[in-house]
Amino acid sequence: MELVAFPSVLSPTLLIISVFVLVRHVLYPAFFSPLAKIPNAHPLAAFTSAWITWIRFRNIENSTVHEAHKRYGSVVRLGPSELSVNCVDDGIKTIYGKGFEKTPFYSVFVNYGILNMFSTLQSHPHAIKKKRIANIYAKSHLLSSPDIRAISTHITHKRILPLIANRAATDTPIDVFNLYRAAAVDMTTAYFFGLPVGTNHLENEDKRQHWQEQYLGSSPPDYMFFLHHLPQLTSWLAKFGIHVVPKDRFFFKDEFDAWCLNMCSGAEDLLSAVASGAEKRPGYFPVVYEQLKRITRKENMSEDPSIRLDDSATRQKGREAGDILDVPRSRQQLEIASELMDQLIATHETMGISLLYVSWELSRNPKIQDRLRAELKSLPTPVIYGSADEEVPDARSLDDLPLLHAIVMETLRLHPAVAGGQPRVTPPNASTKLGDYANIPPNTRVSSYAWSLHRNPEVFPDPDGWHPERWLESEPSSAAYQGSDKKERWFWAFSSGGRMCIGSNYAMLMMKYILAALHTNFVSTIVDDEGIEQTDGFMAGPKGDKLILAFQHAPSEVS
Numbered sequence: 001m002e003l004v005a006f007p008s009v010l011s012p013t014l015l016i017i018s019v020f021v022l023v024r025h026v027l028y029p030a031f032f033s034p035l036a037k038i039p040n041a042h043p044l045a046a047f048t049s050a051w052i053t054w055i056r057f058r059n060i061e062n063s064t065v066h067e068a069h070k071r072y073g074s075v076v077r078l079g080p081s082e083l084s085v086n087c088v089d090d091g092i093k094t095i096y097g098k099g100f101e102k103t104p105f106y107s108v109f110v111n112y113g114i115l116n117m118f119s120t121l122q123s124h125p126h127a128i129k130k131k132r133i134a135n136i137y138a139k140s141h142l143l144s145s146p147d148i149r150a151i152s153t154h155i156t157h158k159r160i161l162p163l164i165a166n167r168a169a170t171d172t173p174i175d176v177f178n179l180y181r182a183a184a185v186d187m188t189t190a191y192f193f194g195l196p197v198g199t200n201h202l203e204n205e206d207k208r209q210h211w212q213e214q215y216l217g218s219s220p221p222d223y224m225f226f227l228h229h230l231p232q233l234t235s236w237l238a239k240f241g242i243h244v245v246p247k248d249r250f251f252f253k254d255e256f257d258a259w260c261l262n263m264c265s266g267a268e269d270l271l272s273a274v275a276s277g278a279e280k281r282p283g284y285f286p287v288v289y290e291q292l293k294r295i296t297r298k299e300n301m302s303e304d305p306s307i308r309l310d311d312s313a314t315r316q317k318g319r320e321a322g323d324i325l326d327v328p329r330s331r332q333q334l335e336i337a338s339e340l341m342d343q344l345i346a347t348h349e350t351m352g353i354s355l356l357y358v359s360w361e362l363s364r365n366p367k368i369q370d371r372l373r374a375e376l377k378s379l380p381t382p383v384i385y386g387s388a389d390e391e392v393p394d395a396r397s398l399d400d401l402p403l404l405h406a407i408v409m410e411t412l413r414l415h416p417a418v419a420g421g422q423p424r425v426t427p428p429n430a431s432t433k434l435g436d437y438a439n440i441p442p443n444t445r446v447s448s449y450a451w452s453l454h455r456n457p458e459v460f461p462d463p464d465g466w467h468p469e470r471w472l473e474s475e476p477s478s479a480a481y482q483g484s485d486k487k488e489r490w491f492w493a494f495s496s497g498g499r500m501c502i503g504s505n506y507a508m509l510m511m512k513y514i515l516a517a518l519h520t521n522f523v524s525t526i527v528d529d530e531g532i533e534q535t536d537g538f539m540a541g542p543k544g545d546k547l548i549l550a551f552q553h554a555p556s557e558v559s
């Protein structure tokens, strides 16, 4: 009797559950949700996030989303509550303007348990952090900064040019990916901590490799999917001893954390020396460190809810690593280090990738390389290798060079280092219009991709071709590459709005100094570019992780 009664009780329950599931997960998302009218990038996208998660796991997100935009237009649905948006008006201007907060995708960038500018999700605490240093990354400041000039002079004349001259003399090719990442770290640590404290990865290959191992070990590229997209599941599994991401990541991170604190201690020593009367020489002063220290001293950190710090745990980790973290640090010190560490990581890959693709394109286009050399030599103070006065151009005249600027812009367009989606959520208590679609509900995840924005053929005719002339409107041949809208509005290599890259002007200037040094003095040719295609991730470096070039001394006159 009971055996018969059991299913009869179960049946209504099962029926109710089935109807609920059908309505909630099938009928509502497919037919009644305000997102139902938006084209699905895949038939499953309306019902489940599993499809886009699988696409991300396979590292084919940027290309898949781009194909969906080509087929279905500027707004596509990636999941039941997720969109990709590929337009400027009612697109990036809205999403990256005001009120759309970041998602936990960015939480992986926390250092020392402390949120920094990049990993702070909410606008208000983020704005406080950004304001601390915005002025020293402003273009007007950088173009007239004696520190920037001194750092560029030192690093180009003392490190880059002798290194390349040696390779040219011995006919030994070089991996420019390594070279450029080293140059980016050397320049940036000099600006942060002062030249005497900053790294010298260009000349010291062992230190460079060790640093690179720590960096890759603490943010292992093959596992970033789990840290970005499944952070809760990843840490929950770890509690049961299932380490989806290798747990030696924490060892590398501890070492890396200790390294950055050590650099901060070096900067402190420089500040003490200046306070005791030592000369404040340009380039030898820890510009960014000092400013962060000065500003954060005035802040009452305990009242800032964005700051989370388990100081004892951080120190314990340091003790286990047997390193300098064992020395107790104040919250202010860790706050500064968290910020600097993040900015350094932002610099290293992005500048390395961008310069690599400039070199690759120039090496494939020798005529443009020759024209660039002529332009660089026309500067009042070109970067001449071996010259007695070891000058670099004034930053303003370098910045004004039209061809150099066009080459860098076109490379950042075609090969954006940050190619992937930058996720945000629609604001609570408001509905939003994106593209042609109104009433997008609150808490919808929305992203735009530089990869797709930069490949709109109406704005960038022949979008897959490298045509610096599209940025040179005075050039007759540029007419073929002018699109229907202003290119600058669609150029998104540094993102836009309040969360736009703080280092964009700095990166542009430093990359121009490096390119000026190389291409005034040398001619580059490709030796091995296997694996040059970009990976399909948030950060899109070369699949082969290298580019081998040969350099020869440039002829003294360019015809």
Ligand code: HEM
Pocket (backbone or CB within 6 Å): 117, 118, 130, 188, 342, 343, 344, 346, 347, 350, 351, 354, 417, 418, 421, 422, 423, 492, 493, 494, 495, 498, 499, 500, 501, 502, 503, 504, 506, 507
């Ligand atoms: C070619 C070089 C660079 C490229 C292509 C680049 C690109 C970007 C992009 C696209 C973003 C926005 C990412 C997002 O919101 O998901 C960003 C943010 C950021 N970048 Fe860069 N970046 C470069 C160099 C640098 C440098 C040199 C620094 C520091 C010195 C830097 C520091 C930052 C910081 C701190 C943020 C977060 C800004 C915020 O949240 O307000 N970047 N960068």
